[in-house]
Amino acid sequence: MKQRTSPEQLKELTGEQQERLRDWWTPKWGDIVIDTRGNIALLSNLDIARQDKRGQVERDFQKSYCLPLLPIGQMVELLIEKYGRFYASYDYISPESKRWDLCWPGVFFQNEELADALWEVVKEVL
Numbered sequence: 218m219k220q221r222t223s224p225e226q227l228k229e230l231t232g233e234q235q236e237r238l239r240d241w242w243t244p245k246w247g248d249i250v251i252d253t254r255g256n257i258a259l260l261s262n263l264d265i266a267r268q269d270k271r272g273q274v275e276r277d278f279q280k281s282y283c284l285p286l287l288p289i290g291q292m293v294e295l296l297i298e299k300y301g302r303f304y305a306s307y308d309y310i311s312p313e314s315k316r317w318d319l320c321w322p323g324v325f326f327q328n329e330e331l332a333d334a335l336w337e338v339v340k341e342v343l
Contacts, residue, residue: 218330218331218332219330219331219332219333220288220289220332221249221286221287221288221289221332222286222287222292222332222336223286224251224255224257224286226333226336227251227284227286229340230284230340230343234340234343235284237343238284238285238343239280239281239284241298242280242284242285242291244260244280244283244285245260246260246261247259247260248260248285249285249286249288250283250284250285250286251283251284251286252282252283253282253283257286258283287336287339288332289331289332289335292332292335292336292338292339293335295339295342296321296335296338296339296342299342300321300322300324303319303320303321303338304318304319304320304321305317305318305319305320305331306318307331315329316328316329317329317330317334318334319334319335319338321338324338324341326338
């Protein structure tokens with residue numbers, strides 16, 4: 218089972234959608250990000266919380282040049298913030314016939330991978 222969005226999927230976003238994703242996202246230890254040069258990295262505590270000369274902690278410097286490879290949980294959080302609730306079901310008929318069905322008010326998506334179905338809805342929200 219796919220666990221998160223791919224770098225290729227992030228390329229589907231417009232510049233405005235990328236900015237809305239950065240605004241929503243709060244970098245956390247363990248997030249996997251991709252920078253503007255295509256480098257993928259795992260955020261550590263040092264990346265997230267660095268101190269300036271006055272001792273202030275700067276927490277969002279990563280946002281200016283990184284996007285998160287969103288895991289399923291973060292996509293669900295974003296969608297719950299937007300819609301309040303959603304419905305998901307998994308239909309497994311055979312190894313060749315399986316899919317996730319996701320439904321929000323006025324929105325319905327199907328995909329074999331939960332992460333891909335969630336991503337389709339996230340793009341609509343952004």
